Amino acid sequence: MDTHAHLSASDARPVLEGPDIARVLTRIAHEIVERAKGADDVVLLGIPTRGVFLAQRLAAKLEQITDRAIPVGSLDITMYRDDLRMHPPRALARTEIPGDGLDGKLVVLVDDVLFSGRTIRAALDALNDLGRPRAVQLAVLVDRGHRELPIRADYVGKNLPTSLRETVKVQLAEEDGRDTVLLGVKPADQ
């Protein structure tokens, strides 16, 4: 994080600011209600860390629209990653499945950035061990392209064409103290 902080200060530029993120989430909430015809059986599962905060914000907006409590949880995919053997083990985050479970529900996975698609593949594997949803959809704040697997998002906050030399960093008030999406450039040596 620290290496990134001094980089973002000079090189990274914001592509979405706080009000943009709020508007984007409101739109996604409406799209979910429209496509699910009322969001009766929707369960939101955020992928830690920032996906969880986005899922909670989406749930709040959905509750405003539908006047109904929306179950929201988190899904840690660390143990299902396909690159586990390439790094030291990572600390685990919390998996919290809402009380009614996932069987027969419409699960909407929520993450901050969609990139290679490998995180979502791991999330689908993790879901397999937790229940059998009626359907699974994917909502992301930013889709930066460069997919390595046949995966696409159902709800996209912003399509952001990037090169592989660029970095996309989402910051949210709950974790980072402010809402913004930063587009930066990787240092040449990495």
Next chain:
Amino acid sequence: MQRHLISAADLTRDDAVLILDTAEEMARVADRPIKKLPTLRGRTVVNLFFEDSTRTRISFEAAEKRLSADVINFSAKGSSVSKGESLKDTAQTLEAMGVDAVVIRHGASGAPYRLATSGWIDAAVINAGDGTHQHPTQALLDAFTMRRRLVGRDAGLGRDLAGKRVTLVGDVLHSRVARSNVDLLHTLGAEVTLVAPPTLIPVGVESWPCEVSYDLDSTLPKCDAVMMLRVQRERMNAAFFPTEREYSRRYGLDGERMARLPEHAIVMHPGPMVRGMEITAEVADSDRCTVVEQVANGVSIRMAVLYLLLGGNEPAAAPIRTEEK
């Protein structure tokens, strides 16, 4: 973290807290309909037990299976060891089979250390109890149980046991559990007091990071957790106390003594319990006794240790940096 887990004294405070935090997430897997994670798929773990054990071996086996490792069980009885094979030859046989980790229980203190440092084998070595030396996963599961009960399940995340007062009572001399607990609890900031008859206190105890007392009754009112140790008759070849009756009168925990503990204090026992000796049935079956909980927590702790040692390309470092996208 180091590549092997030989002694609780090798763990730093951050390592230990990382293991406890990881175990907290592992514990939640037990509540799922499918109690299995794919994390150690394709890794082979050998449970190498030269000494009898029920709960530790089953606990390790359950942990390995929940993480999808391939498990090979080896017990000295009915193996080539009874024909006179040495530890070195056994180790080289396992190495030739390509195992990734060895969980070893041995009657000789230092056997796991020898196995890890001899160059006989490339696998990670996890000590499941060696002689009267160490039993690190037991100390970790005890610390985990204390943190859950005394600090809280979620409130405990990221925290150690600073300021908690823990009393270990009984056969300290023969107890690898006591040694491991003293080391780990000290690392985690707890204050440890050993209570035992003078004959069951080891030589050199003054260099351990703990207090020593011979009087249980005066210690009880000021402790948050009291751990009763089993009197290990199988390791006793001399008279360490006059009679069992006298031992249990002075150092056994009965209902009357339990009443002197502070309200929130818990009673722990690493098992197997000898009811009527160090602990009465009344205490063993009470709500304050965490024996069964300790067994359940043992699986979570062993899953955490296996994941942190074997889950990646090298052992986990604490604290871990999160990677950017």
